[in-house]
Amino acid sequence: MKKQNEIIPFKNIRQAFYVYCDMIKSHGKGAPITPNANFYIGCIILSSIACEVGLKAILAYEKKPSYGHDLHILFGKLSPQMQEAIIQCTSYKTENFHKALLESKNNFIKWRYYYEMLNLHVDYKFIIEFFCAIKTYLDEIKPEA
Numbered sequence: 001m002k003k004q005n006e007i008i009p010f011k012n013i014r015q016a017f018y019v020y021c022d023m024i025k026s027h028g029k030g031a032p033i034t035p036n037a038n039f040y041i042g043c044i045i046l047s048s049i050a051c052e053v054g055l056k057a058i059l060a061y062e063k064k065p066s067y068g069h070d071l072h073i074l075f076g077k078l079s080p081q082m083q084e085a086i087i088q089c090t091s092y093k094t095e096n097f098h099k100a101l102l103e104s105k106n107n108f109i110k111w112r113y114y115y116e117m118l119n120l121h122v123d124y125k126f127i128i129e130f131f132c133a134i135k136t137y138l139d140e141i142k143p144e145a
Contacts, residue, residue: 011143020050048107054134089133
């Protein structure tokens, strides 16, 4: 178990991100409209935690280790260049991206206990595109041996 103030190396966080990628790949990408709520909820939870870990991996690479689940806060800590690159990798215009990110910032927290919530909403298209954009940049960054 990691100590409270111990910094996790980029290589370890990046490897954790790819574990989630494998889970998503084996779980499937899902579909916006599916009769199988279990599948849909699983995709939201997996994609959201993968986005969180992916952002933390990029932040570790940028020498800005970070904690927490809030995707909006984590994204805001990225360098402006990385933020712009990720936005450009999605189909969202900057203003719409930030709006969707704010709405999705706590997907992992909300959806892992979906049965305790009422009126949950998710922009499934956004969270999948956000995940793919993060993966695009982590695929390019090679960890130090």
